[in-house]
Amino acid sequence: MRMRKKRHLEERMERCGSILIARGSPEKNLKHAAETFRALIDYRETFGNDFPVCLEVGCGNGKFVAELAKREREKNFLAVELCTNVILTAMERVRAENIPNVRFLNIPAEILPCYLPARSVETVYLNFSTPLPNRSEERQRLTSPRFLELYRDVLADGGTIVQKTDSEPFFDYSLEKFAECGFEVVEVTRDLHHSAWAKENIVTEYEQNFVSRGLPIFRAVARLK
Numbered sequence: 001m002r003m004r005k006k007r008h009l010e011e012r013m014e015r016c017g018s019i020l021i022a023r024g025s026p027e028k029n030l031k032h033a034a035e036t037f038r039a040l041i042d043y044r045e046t047f048g049n050d051f052p053v054c055l056e057v058g059c060g061n062g063k064f065v066a067e068l069a070k071r072e073r074e075k076n077f078l079a080v081e082l083c084t085n086v087i088l089t090a091m092e093r094v095r096a097e098n099i100p101n102v103r104f105l106n107i108p109a110e111i112l113p114c115y116l117p118a119r120s121v122e123t124v125y126l127n128f129s130t131p132l133p134n135r136s137e138e139r140q141r142l143t144s145p146r147f148l149e150l151y152r153d154v155l156a157d158g159g160t161i162v163q164k165t166d167s168e169p170f171f172d173y174s175l176e177k178f179a180e181c182g183f184e185v186v187e188v189t190r191d192l193h194h195s196a197w198a199k200e201n202i203v204t205e206y207e208q209n210f211v212s213r214g215l216p217i218f219r220a221v222a223r224l225k
């Protein structure tokens with residue numbers, strides 16, 4: 001079902017302008033844009049400090065990144081979300097709570113190389129990315145090799161990807177691709193909410209829904225070799 005466009009979307013996006021770094025793609029051909037267009041973020045200028053930078057891809061309504069940024073005041077966070085209607089909720093949350101260490105990119109993750117300097121990110125968070133079970137959709141999965149190569153380029157030495165999902169086939173697929181693409185899987189749980197990581201876990205909007213239905217949550221940490 002298509003989500004109805006939010007009321008006064010453009011005016012509200014404009015009000016969040018100070019925390020929005022990029023919007024849309026410089027051109028329709030995302031591959032070409034990712035290879036040619038550069039508007040690399042100056043982190044010091046953006047955040048006013050040299051703290052490590054973390055990235056959430058597909059941040060949805062921003063519940064996770066807002067909570068993590070409040071916990072980790074000495075880190076900076078970039079939150080990427082394709083859908084303007086959705087990222088607006090995340091930005092309004094961060095703006096209302098005056099959280100200083102989060103910025104947003106309303107772009108497809110495919111063009112992240114346009115904005116992120118190589119080897120500049122400490123952690124990539126992938127929370128409940130759409131599993132896209134059809135083979136024909138494999139390239140769109142956020143843990144497919146083309147995305148893992150992209151994360152590999154922007155991650156600093158020893159950087160990690162932290163993935164959570166409700167989908168076991170997608171989880172197994174991701175573990176396989178991490179290993180194939182130069183990552184070492186260093187943590188795995190197939191029932192996060194009954195594991196040692198449950199206490200520190202920040203529950204996302206989608207996660208809340210799955211957990212309320214009694215479904216197990218899968219979590220992995222993969223480190224760049």
Ligand SMILES: C[S@@+](CC[C@H](N)C(=O)[O-])C[C@H]1O[C@@H](n2cnc3c(N)ncnc32)[C@H](O)[C@@H]1O
Binds near residue numbers: 061107110130204205
């Ligand atoms: C299933 S939702 C999960 C939202 C949130 N992470 C959570 O756990 O509640 C996946 C989100 O990823 C976004 N997304 C999917 N593919 C994307 C891409 N290539 N680039 C940026 N965002 C993407 C979608 O628009 C959607 O909001």
